[in-house]
Amino acid sequence: MKKILGGLAVVGALALSLTGCTGTTGGDAADDGLITVGFAQTGSESGWRSANTESMKAAFSEENGFKLVFNAADNKQEAQIAAVRSFINQGVDAIVIAPITVDGWDDVLTEAKDAGIPVILEDRTVSASEDLYASWVGLDFQKEGHTAGEWAAENFGSEPTNLVVLEGTTGSSAALDRATGFADAIKGTSINVLDSQTGDFTRDGGKKVMEGFLQKYGSDIQLLFAHNDDMGLGALDAIKAAGLVPGQDIKIVTIDAVHDGMQALADGEFNYIVECNPILGEKVAAVVKAVLAGETVDKATIVPDGAFTQEDAVELLPTRPY
Amino acid sequence: MKRIFKHRMTWPIIALLVLVLVNTIARPSFISVTVQGDKLYGPIIDILRNSAPLMLVALGMTIVIATRGIDLSVGAIMAVSGAVALTIIEGSPAPDSLATVMIAATAGVLVALVLGVWNGFLVSVVGIQPIIATLVLMLAGRGIALLITGGFITTINSDPYKFMAQGYLIGLPFALFVSIAAVIAVALIERRTALGVLTEAVGINPEASRLAGVRSRSIIWAAYAVSGLLAGIAGILYSSNIMAADANAAGLYIELDAILAVVLGGTSLMGGKFSIAGTVIGVFTIQTLKSTITFLGVPPAVSPLFLAIVVVIVVLVQSPQLRDRLSRAVRRVRRGPATPTLTDSGAEAAQ
Numbered sequence: 001m002k003k004i005l006g007g008l009a010v011v012g013a014l015a016l017s018l019t020g021c022t023g024t025t026g027g028d029a030a031d032d033g034l035i036t037v038g039f040a041q042t043g044s045e046s047g048w049r050s051a052n053t054e055s056m057k058a059a060f061s062e063e064n065g066f067k068l069v070f071n072a073a074d075n076k077q078e079a080q081i082a083a084v085r086s087f088i089n090q091g092v093d094a095i096v097i098a099p100i101t102v103d104g105w106d107d108v109l110t111e112a113k114d115a116g117i118p119v120i121l122e123d124r125t126v127s128a129s130e131d132l133y134a135s136w137v138g139l140d141f142q143k144e145g146h147t148a149g150e151w152a153a154e155n156f157g158s159e160p161t162n163l164v165v166l167e168g169t170t171g172s173s174a175a176l177d178r179a180t181g182f183a184d185a186i187k188g189t190s191i192n193v194l195d196s197q198t199g200d201f202t203r204d205g206g207k208k209v210m211e212g213f214l215q216k217y218g219s220d221i222q223l224l225f226a227h228n229d230d231m232g233l234g235a236l237d238a239i240k241a242a243g244l245v246p247g248q249d250i251k252i253v254t255i256d257a258v259h260d261g262m263q264a265l266a267d268g269e270f271n272y273i274v275e276c277n278p279i280l281g282e283k284v285a286a287v288v289k290a291v292l293a294g295e296t297v298d299k300a301t302i303v304p305d306g307a308f309t310q311e312d313a314v315e316l317l318p319t320r321p322y
Numbered sequence: 323m324k325r326i327f328k329h330r331m332t333w334p335i336i337a338l339l340v341l342v343l344v345n346t347i348a349r350p351s352f353i354s355v356t357v358q359g360d361k362l363y364g365p366i367i368d369i370l371r372n373s374a375p376l377m378l379v380a381l382g383m384t385i386v387i388a389t390r391g392i393d394l395s396v397g398a399i400m401a402v403s404g405a406v407a408l409t410i411i412e413g414s415p416a417p418d419s420l421a422t423v424m425i426a427a428t429a430g431v432l433v434a435l436v437l438g439v440w441n442g443f444l445v446s447v448v449g450i451q452p453i454i455a456t457l458v459l460m461l462a463g464r465g466i467a468l469l470i471t472g473g474f475i476t477t478i479n480s481d482p483y484k485f486m487a488q489g490y491l492i493g494l495p496f497a498l499f500v501s502i503a504a505v506i507a508v509a510l511i512e513r514r515t516a517l518g519v520l521t522e523a524v525g526i527n528p529e530a531s532r533l534a535g536v537r538s539r540s541i542i543w544a545a546y547a548v549s550g551l552l553a554g555i556a557g558i559l560y561s562s563n564i565m566a567a568d569a570n571a572a573g574l575y576i577e578l579d580a581i582l583a584v585v586l587g588g589t590s591l592m593g594g595k596f597s598i599a600g601t602v603i604g605v606f607t608i609q610t611l612k613s614t615i616t617f618l619g620v621p622p623a624v625s626p627l628f629l630a631i632v633v634v635i636v637v638l639v640q641s642p643q644l645r646d647r648l649s650r651a652v653r654r655v656r657r658g659p660a661t662p663t664l665t666d667s668g669a670e671a672a673q
Contacts, residue, residue, distance in 0.1 A: 050473055050474060170623055195619055197616055198625075200571070208372060208616075209616055212616025215616075215617065216349065216351075216616070216617060233566075234564055241363075241488065242363070
């Protein structure tokens with residue numbers, strides 16, 4: 001009896017954890033003139049992702065001639081593949097995937113191809129053969145790093161400047177590519193990289209690592225490059241606690257442009273933010289329409305990222321969607 | 323002298339001191355403490371402040387481990403308590419009022435206590451293995467926290483809330499006082515009453531202690547409740563430190579750090595005898611080690627390996643068996659190879 005009760009408790013709690021993030025709006029490919037699109041999202045792991053989901057839902061609205069079947073896979077690859085299979089079975093007109101990982105897509109993409117349903121990738125990409133999907137719409141992380149580096153080189157490159165870097169999660173493509181792009185852009189300038197450590201893309205990580213940097217180098221630090229806004233925001237507290245003024249004593253450049261980051265930029269605590277644009281919906285919708293109309297589309301559509309100064313932030317903050 | 327080396331606290335303390343020494347040699351500013359305004363500031367102060375959440379969690383873990391259990395859900399409980407507190411403050415019209423902050427923090431800690439009681443119920447009443455029982459919340463807890471925050475990272479501006487992890491009291495970080503208070507409270511309850519002995523009895527032999535009239539069920543239940551409560555306070559401190567409820571990152575892997583701190587402090591994972599002072603030393607060792615990584619400039623890609631190597635060395639230094647073997651080997655070498663070692667092997671066989 002005890003064991004049964006225990007088992008029930010475990011099942012109950014697990015069920016609780018699973019129901020959290022998945023929601024499917026059922027739909028069949030009814031002929032009402034709308035294009036039925038199945039969208040397999042990664043999950044809801046960050047503010048960036050929520051904004052991305054919102055953008056997709058807005059672009060694939062009924063007013064725009066779409067019927068969206070949405071699935072969030074809670075960051076589980078097998079759940080996402082299962083969702084794509086169910087889209088194929090439902091006979092949707094097109095499938096959009098934001099692949100969680102790069103590998104493991106060959107089988108299900110082949111099934112989609114055999115069923116004659118075009119697949120469009122969004123945000124991240126896959127390692128599968130290019131003829132298995134119609135197009136990819138995403139962002140260029142390396143370019144983001146490069147843009148941040150260009151700003152640093154332009155403003156501080158002419159005289160010796162000490163830089164510290166808060167890296168993203170070790171081994172993630174965003175961290176690797178941003179580091180490469182940035183290093184490329186500041187090559188040959190007088191910017192001197194004092195130190196570079198990972199803050200794991202979190203505020204807490206950014207704060208702790210920045211505390212360490214400040215203990216080690218004190219006010220020698222003149223410039224900070226954080227691979228995302230959150231680490232930069234964590235570093236703000238550490239800089240203030242050390243009696244320095246962020247944005248003045250230590251200039252800060254970050255990537256993402258989420259709401260709190262833009263707020264810090266408008267308040268003069270950040271100096272420059274390179275955008276990592278989650279508003280991919282309209283571009284994806286346009287590609288889907290083009291593919292279904294039989295037009296040839298580019299294999300890769302890279303959505304350009306903006307970049308913001310403090311003045312831009314003051315102006316844009318009230319109207320930004322995320 | 324011999325008695326000092328026999329004492330079980332000696333080696334953990336030596337390990338910590340060596341770590342501090344290495345840091346100081348590498349960069350003498352490590353032990354410098356400067357005064358800015360009326361606040362003390364320096365690497366050591368940072369370690370004392372940043373160790374507060376781990377200290378609270380590790381204290382709870384010590385008691386749970388003493389009952390022969392383990393609590394994997396502490397990190398997830400931290401995420402939930404922070405999410406509850408910040409959601410209340412965010413929704414309140416007066417985020418800067420002390421009353422709001424008190425209500426929010428209390429609510430967060432109470433929810434954590436309820437989760438701890440749930441863990442205790444699964445282990446002591448239902449009889450599920452602790453590792454499985456707490457695994458449930460470890461997995462589900464972050465989902466619950468995400469539900470509370472609606473999938474977003476909730477951020478707030480509230481000075482009283484900020485004070486808890488970032489404020490100073492008579493020149494020292496407030497968080498340090500929280501962790502000192504927790505250590506004293508747990509030590510008093512466990513060591514000045516019979517509870518500590520009873521907990522150890524349950525851990526050494528639950529069946530025998532039950533037959534001896536110890537109410538093992540309520541003792542185990544209480545251990546998980548206390549662990550949940552302390553994790554809840556840790557969650558408040560964590561969210562106050564960054565002024566954000568990040569359901570995915572709050573307390574991530576802290577259960578492993580806490581278990582490590584308990585073990586470094588000389589408490590056996592087999593349950594039974596536990597050492598609160600040992601856990602305190604263990605927590606400081608881990609926190610110092612983490613600052614060492616930034617301080618020595620260990621490259622990010624190798625830092626997990628660095629951490630692992632140092633932990634293995636620290637554990638080896640503390641192992642009585644290894645020290646025994648080493649000292650015997652040293653003696654053997656001194657005596658020269660010709661000396662018969664019959665007595666030694668006899669002693670070994672007797673062990």
